[in-house]
Amino acid sequence: MEIDPTIFRFSIFILSIFVGYYVVWSVTPSLHTPLMSVTNAISSVIIVGAIIAALANNTENILNSSSIFGFLAIILSAINIFGGFLVTQRMLSMYKRKKK
Amino acid sequence: MSANLSALFYLISGVLFILALRGLSSPETSRQGNFFGIIGMIIAILVTFLSIGNFSIGIIYVLFFLLIGAFIGALVAYKIPMTAMPELVAGFHSLVGLAAVFVAISAFVNPEAFDLGEPGKIKLVSLIEMSIGAAVGAITFSGSVIAFLKLRGIMSGSPIIFKGQHFLNALLLISIIILTFFLCSVQSSNLFWILIGISFLIGFLLIIPIGGADMPVVISMLNSYSGWAAAGIGFTLENTALVITGALVGSSGAILSYIMCKGMNRSFFNVILGGFGATEQSSKYQNKEQKPFKSGNAEDAAFLMKNASSVIIVPGYGMAVAQAQHALREMVDILKKNDIKISYAIHPVAGRMPGHMNVLLAEANVPYDEVFELEQINNDFANADVAYVIGANDVTNPVAKTDPQSPIYGMPVLDVEKCKSVLFVKRSLAPGYAGIDNDLFYKENTLMLFADAKKMTEDIIKNL
Secondary structure, X not given: OOOXXXXXXHHHHHHHHHHHHHHHXXXXXXXXXXXXXXXXXXXXXXXXXXXXXXXOOOOOOOOOHHHHHHXXXXXXXXXXHHHHHHHHHHHHOOOOOOOO | OOHHHHHHHHHHHHHHHHHHHHHHHOHHHHHHHHHHHHHHHHHHHHHHHHHHOOOOOHHHHHHHHHHHHHHHHHHHHHHOOHHHHHHHHHHHHHHHHXXXXXXXXXXXXXXXXXXXXXXXXXXXXXXHHHHHHHHHXXXXXXXXXXXXXXXXXXXXXXXXXXXOHHHHHHHHHHHHHHHHHHHHHHOOHXXXXXXXXHHHHHHHHHHOOOOHHHHHHHHHHHHHHHHHHHHHHHHHHOOHHHHHHHHHHHHHHHHHHHHHHHHOXXXXXXXXXXXXXXXXXXXXXXXXXXXXOOEOOHHHHHHHHHOXXXXXXXXXXXXXHHOOHHHHHHHHHHHHHOOOEEEEEEOXXXXXXXXXXXXXXXXXXXXXXXXXEHHHHHXXXXXXXXXXXXXXXXXXXXXXXXXXXXXXXOOOOOOHHHOOEEEEEEOOOOOOOOOOOOHHHHOOOXXXXXXXXXXXXXXXXHHO
């Protein structure tokens, strides 16, 4: 019997939770704020779905209800991706060691 | 590009995201980690374009909207002052939530585009996944908006409570489950809209009873929610990168919430149910008789510090409000020139979000190896000459160790009172967030410095 692909994705999901658990515990507490901003940025990979939604109808009528929501989602996640990564970069560049 | 090939590339970007978080284990590797994250994102976006493979006029629109978002995002990232980081993060969470809602809506309206069946005949599993993604996304959105307004000070930080609040929330939560069930059997779009509407309402109701200083938990929790929403959408779109990322972000936020709750010795539910530090609690302590305390000025403080051989600085939210971090570092520079040993002690819940104080100190060019967490430094207070408490309050209150009646009893606190002398910068004797008096104010070795944190620090610099 063939296994449902959803079960595969579910396995990946559960394993990723464990990976996340161990990786995040190893994050140093002083970098918890950058951790939040970078997780923000990466969760905006949801833009993938937004692009698919926006380009779904290859007809002339580009602005139907489904693609409008896609375009809106593209703007929102693009703000997050660029804002998230750049502000993380900005924060991380401030962490310096003592000058010896 | 074939579906299998693009799935492999999505896996690669998922792995790069894991490396991005892994990099944060130390400041040296963190910048490289962030770079991995960016590469992962670029791969994911490019692969999406290639797998659609249809470069119609639509792609111009997509790029146009992408650039608008990019421009806004970059502008915000460069303009935002570091002190506003908590509200920025809350704002970002709200965007992830809303984007998840929008993607779920377009999948519901146009399921063919995602290979999920036809409108009215969407695959059952996809429909459940979609509903979860949309509901959690909507809760994340409205919850984050409230958190943003509270952190920004547009909305009062004090908890808003009313009778039957928890009952109402429970009722709404149950209605969501019932709605999802009916949605699966009748597939009516009206039910889908109601589902989203109720979810918005829950997010709103969930956050209004939670007070300002509990925001570290709220932000972490919303961070977690945004991850679960993304994962829900990832299942709908059958996209590995999104599933991996959602799980990572979800568990990251959950761990941060746990750390924050532990820092306050309170259970997650106690925080979420809200109402902590509300008026009834604080009034109990108001009709106490005035105990004697010592107050001093900048000159006294400068004298004490100049004659010390080691000074520990305890920053809190008040330092962020007064933007005193730069003045503080100037003061420390002068002290260091006099061969005085300086360290900074950070309580896990100091400030309004995890790691808030560390970022502000880093912004003021404080080297990160002078900054210590509670467990690392707590034994050093007994050997230090001066503790300079700037903008912190409840996290230094010895009552947490001595009085089992106190609402903060059992919370890990910094042992500031063990220092030879304590300089406590505060605007008045008013109790802190927990609504209780701080015993530290009345200790023999405490000198109260009544002033704005920044102004007092600048005055001390003049006297050094």
